[in-house]
Amino acid sequence: MKTTDTPPADTTEERPAVAKVDAAGGPSRKATEGQTLNVFSHGMLVLWAFMVVMPLLWAVMTSFKDDKSIFTSPWALPDTLHFDNWSRAWTEAHMSDYFLNTVIVVGFSLVGTMLLGSMAAYVLARFEFPGNRFIYFLFIGGMSFPIILALVPLFYVMQNMSLLNTLPGLILVYIAYSLPFTVFFMTAFFRTLPTSVAEAAFVDGASHTRTFFQVMLPMAKPGLISISIFNFLGQWNQYMLPTVLNTEQEDKVLTQGLVQLAVSQGYKGDWSGLFAGLVMAMLPVLAAYVVFQRQVVAGLTAGALK
């Protein structure tokens, strides 16, 4: 229980000089302890890496095969690279439409979420007024409520407003359901920024609005980037909201489109096209992750570390 019992280390006199990670001299000469443990644990690490990569590689491989060999020899390499699977998926299976819809929805939602979220967060973090706490907890509470509970009435709310099965409607819903975490995170972030800069700007005659857009938002850039990445991935990968609220064929987003494709391929039997579609949806996100790895990891873990 008592974490404070941990011995403070600064009293030990013969503390070895801490060399950071520059032990580049290769593996240590005396690997005395836990040789077997090492082999076992390293084995586990390799095994898990293998388990993560194999399904993905298998999907890429399968997307280049023809339908027959998918079924007869799932693990064999493709005899020839069937690029036609990809073009078929892109045009005939409407992957291009799904991509376009997703880009539109996520583009507008992301901008809307960031703008409205940081506006609300800034006010809640920096101004005292009656009801401040209440509104803050109203936003935060949304993080732990089961969304599906709200979706049943929401369906009819949207129907009455003629927003059901429309892209603007979906955009508004994405924004609304991204606000809790955005407000939570950005409120904490705005609180860490120094107050003096904003005060100076205000004394110089800038209005509150101008102070926010020209002084505070630029200062909050690191936080904005983290939470943008978080929201981007969340909205790009969103499945439950569009499944319930966006069922019009030509408005479908990527995740729905793929699932529908999978169902309909059950009758048509174009499995190779489906795999091409899956890989097509998978690769841009993975590629973006590998390139912006540091930012993505920071963005996704930032909230949980707060």
Added chain:
Amino acid sequence: MQHGKYRFIVGFLTVPLAIYGLFVIWPFIQSIFYSFTDWSGLSPEFEMVGFKNFTRMLDDEVFWKSLQHSVMFVVLLPLVTLTLALFFAFMLNVGGRRRKNAAIAGVRGSSFYKVVYFFPQVLSIAIVALLFQFAYNPNSGALNSGLKAVGLDGVQPDWLGDPDLALWCVFAVLVWCTVGFFVVLFSAGMASIPKDYYEAALLDGANRMTTFFKITLPLLWDTVQSGWAYMGILALGAESFAVVQIMTVGPNGGGPDYSTTVLPLYVYQKAFRDGQAAYATTIGVALLIVTLLFVAVVMRMGRRERLEY
């Protein structure tokens, strides 16, 4: 800073609050209200029926199955995922062989592992579910043909088609796509624990097991706790809905003999397949209660004094 303060506050809060209120808060309130009505969702008419939906729910076998599966997910999924993630993260940060002048070190290639482990986190749960649906295909899926290839012709399970196995197949997919996130999260936490602590412990003759339970875990507890809450909400919510709805067979998913159905999926089916919106919200209220209970338990679980370092 007083000049025009309230005008500014109102101006900045109105739009976010309006959108949030209309699309999130208002439906929540409505759905709790609807759970006491007989609203079908198909027509605007309804009558108050008191607790009738709730008594009906208590006699509904499928509800109990969904509840059982959801509770299993919320208990076991964080346990399995976080244990695996803690193990991997410890290996990556502390588990390496001792090197000259460095008390602790991660295994070789630890940054590579972190990159790879994180892959599933950036993919949509829908894509992951589709992918594994094919891998589980009993006739030509990757798993069974893999088993054949290593000579296990006799072992060809039905996976998602087997009522005893289907739920565990879904469970495995959820573990697969969440472990990596927590490995990276815990690694970040472990990296910020001062190396001196480990040095002191190692000088005193502690082995790695001891350092894990006496140093790493206590100092990481806050992160583990918030991870636990996050994971449980996932297990009760959208993630389990997507996996079960996409992967398992049956009308709109739910598995053979409702062997994989979960609460969010059952809400969805009642509302949008069976036209029983009021009853769906009742099940949703049960889900809300389970979620709030879970959050309360996690928050109470070991409130410890914080150590600043």
